[in-house]
Amino acid sequence: MSTRAPAPPPVTPAGQGVGPLLRAWREERRVSQLELSLRADSSARHISFIETGRSRPSEEMVLRLAEHLDVPMRERNALLLAAGYAPRFPETPLDDPAMGPLREGIERLIQGFEPYPALVVDAHYTVVAANRGIAMILDGLPEHLLTPPVNAVRITLHPEGLAPRIRNLAEWRGHLLHQMRGQIALRRSPELRKLYEEVAAYPVPDAPAYHPEERAPVPYIALPMVLEHAGHTLSFVSSISTFNTPMDVTVAELAIETLLPADPATVKYLHSLMA
Incomplete structure (x- = not known):
């Protein structure tokens, strides 16, 4: 691709x-x-x-x-x-007191997905909130990738990030870069284009050989991210949600991503960690 x-x-x-x-x-x-x-x-x-x-x-x-x-x-x-008119839509910083109810709602929402990983990102894939499932996935990564502001795409594709742990890295990397190209076309954002050029240029580390037939036959409904964690092979499908009819630029650019288990083994493992 x-x-x-x-x-x-x-x-x-x-x-x-x-x-x-x-x-x-x-x-x-x-x-x-x-x-x-x-x-x-x-x-x-x-x-x-x-x-x-x-x-x-x-x-x-x-x-x-x-x-x-x-x-x-x-x-x-x-x-x-x-056109000579005043802007219609405000851009309220997420840490503004007026955003308090929204921030609390987001936190409750992603915590409610535990033990499954969930996070919230802005238009540039900067992580603005994450639950304990995400912390579990990121455990052991170098500090320079975990120092705020944390970028979800950078931490996924960086050769010192999750990339060496993703068993189907070629497919997942292609999916993320395709998604970013669509966002660039939609938003015309120089910052997003710069991020794309950075992560697309990362060397692709060797990942463990991935043979789907090794796992129990599961009828995947979407491309999974197959991830090695502490000797276990976990499989997730990603779901992304946005706010309906937003009236604020900040809110319009937020996206909630949840990683749902794609097989029973992943469900069992995640629940055992939280237990």
């Missing part, structure tokens, strides 16, 4: 207004002016006028077009600013 990141969408120079920005997002999403106009209950002529600067869209129209182009919330604020 190629690990080359997709070319970034056209970058609109400052001062050109909202039209070129909207056109860049539309082209990135491979949507025609006609298709977008039908989705947004407008006309192709009006969309063309907006993109060329002949017509200034209303605030409602900017948000409607952004919604139908699946523009991330952070970038919707940028579109509003370019």
Whole structure:
């Protein structure tokens, strides 16, 4: 699998207004002016006028077009600013007192998954919360990888991190890099692209030979991460959840990842650790 990141969408120079920005997002999403106009209950002529600067869209129209182009919330604020409107969505730091109930809810949620590993990451895969199941998986890793801010992708693919313990490293590495390329295309984040270039360049350490037939036949429902831990072979499938209808940039960029056991042996082992 190629690990080359997709070319970034056209970058609109400052001062050109909202039209070129909207056109860049539309082209990135491979949507025609006609298709977008039908989705947004407008006309192709009006969309063309907006993109060329002949017509200034209303605030409602900017948000409607952004919604139908699946523009991330952070970038919707940028579109509003370019159109001459105030940003609509706040970006509240996670340690702000107003975020207290959210932080407590997240902690209760991931603790409720124990003994199964669960963590919460931001848009750059920085870990903002993790439960004891994650601590178990990371046990024994070098301090420089565990010093905050801890990055979930870096700690997974680093040759001194989990990579040597992942028995199906080639498949899991390909999955993570593919996921990151999709996020780069969605968010246009220079920080995320820099992280991608870093982890994609890591040397791939030798991992223990992985022969799926060694394990009891299990009908996997998704690609598992097969991990060696203290002489045991554990198998997990990953589930990622986000918040529904967020109205804050910080909340919109949070993702909750849970690692669910993919076989009975992993279930038994994890419960024995907590016991």
